[in-house]
Amino acid sequence: MRGADVLQESLFTVRKLDDFVPAAHPLRPIREQVNQALVRLDGLFARMYAEDAKGGRPSIAPEKLLRAMLLQVFYSIRSERQLMEQTQYNLLFRWFIGLAMDDVVWVPTVFSKNRDRLIEHDAVVALFNEVLAQADQAGWLSGEHFSVDGTLIQAWAGHKSFVRKDGDDEGDGSDFRGQRRSNDTHASTSDPDARLYRKGGTASELRYIGHTLSDNRHGLIANARVTHADGYAEREAAKAMIADAVQAAAEDAQVTLGADKGYDAAEFVEALQEMKVIPHVAQNTSNRRSAVPDEIASSDGYAISQRKRKLIEQGFGWAKFIGPIRQVMVRGLAKVDQVFMLAMTGYNLVRMRTLGQLRLQSGKAA
Structure with missing residues (x-):
């Protein structure tokens, strides 16, 4: 019998985000590794936002921000705007980041501003080092x-933006044939x-x-x-x-x-x-x-x-x-x-997941 093409949603649901992610999904071990590293960075995150402790609107949690940035690497997402769009309807992304189904997704400009704060405190470098420390504990480093x-x-930036520092360029910089250009005399305006x-x-x-x-x-x-x-x-x-x-x-x-x-x-x-x-x-x-x-x-x-x-x-x-x-x-x-x-943190996480699976398989074989 032919089924009816009808969408009938339930008024309530008791399922959690974790229920929608397969048990063998490759992001599961990566998320566990990332969370272990983020726990160890709690002191850094507290210092980052100490100046905001007196009040104001809460910013994006740095843990969620870093997990979202890693997703951007793993899934080749070109911009923050595309990342926010994906997070709006992608349950896997919400689960990995730590957003509930009903949580509002951030505005791209707010996301970018909070990302810049991570640079001031070398938060991505700290995450890289914590992930590397896990690899060392596992015996994967010599x-x-x-x-x-x-x-x-x-x-x-393109060639058109590479113009003379003293402003003596003629035109808009698009016609540079036959001109002698070097980093000593020219710079990109972009x-x-x-x-x-x-x-x-x-x-x-x-x-x-x-x-x-x-x-x-x-x-x-x-x-x-x-x-x-x-x-x-x-x-x-x-x-x-x-x-x-x-x-x-x-x-x-x-x-x-x-x-x-x-x-x-x-x-x-x-x-x-x-x-x-x-x-x-x-x-x-x-x-x-x-x-x-x-x-x-x-x-x-x-x-x-x-x-x-x-x-x-x-x-x-x-x-x-x-x-x-x-x-x-x-x-x-x-x-x-x-x-x-x-990107290199993401590569290490993917490589470590593979090494962990190989170790588990060899242990079962033994």
């Missing part, structure tokens, strides 16, 4: 063997922090550079940051990140750092050796002599590092294909850095 690399991030930069066979674009330090055991991101785009940024960022790793490592640890040929510079290798870091940098012997000693390049550990360092590309690939860093839709170094850190 704490000694690392790889480093950088990736280009296209800025939310995003002054962006730099005109090219690498390899790519065309010159307004860009930033995102840098990551990955742990070689499972390829989890141990450190991340965004810098202005220039020819020295990658090595300078690498030195800063590995210095943090050395400080956190055990006193007797033999820290190694793998990298591609672009890092094979005498100044960089010497800086690593001064920090007592073994330079497992790919040797560049094209019409030159490598700065990496041959005795290091011939070791077994060097060969392992060269294989493992390719894991770092998985983080970049995920963050550009799924995440929002192929071309960011925010302007300014601080905001781009926040987006990049959030």
Whole structure:
């Protein structure tokens, strides 16, 4: 018998949001990991809003804000407006964020304003560190063997906005053929922090550079940051990140750092050796002599590092294909850095969920 095409809603329902989310949904273990990290950040959140304790309208709870921002990464949502629209009717999103069915969804401009407050207190960096601490407790980090690399991030600004700083440009900046332009004399009116930069066979674009330090055991991101785009940024960022790793490592640890040929510079290798870091940098012997000693390049550990360092590309690939860093839709170094850190936090959470499932399966098999 043919069913009737009739919508008949119940006046009341006793079902909870959790009832609508399948028990095996991949967001369940991720939400548990995120909530564990957010609990440990309660002190930070209290300090963030201490100045508002005397009164005023309550702001968006930072825990809900961070969970919503992670959803934006996981589901490739391009803007806050689209995120708010999805949250309005998507029960999965409401469940993950922590909104009840009847809760009012935030206005996009209010959401953006509260997101900017997280930058002032490095809340996304703190979340990244807490998630990484969970990975360390689970034994998924070596704490000694690392790889480093950088990736280009296209800025939310075009060539027309890249005009002379002294205002001597003729026209609207659209016709720049035959003109000599450089970051010393020109700047973007849309995003002054962006730099005109090219690498390899790519065309010159307004860009930033995102840098990551990955742990070689499972390829989890141990450190991340965004810098202005220039020819020295990658090595300078690498030195800063590995210095943090050395400080956190055990006193007797033999820290190694793998990298591609672009890092094979005498100044960089010497800086690593001064920090007592073994330079497992790919040797560049094209019409030159490598700065990496041959005795290091011939070791077994060097060969392992060269294989493992390719894991770092998985983080970049995920963050550009799924995440929002192929071309960011925010302007300014601080905001781009926040987006990049959030994307790498999301990548670690997804990777840790997979590692946890593999561990559970191996335990059942045993």
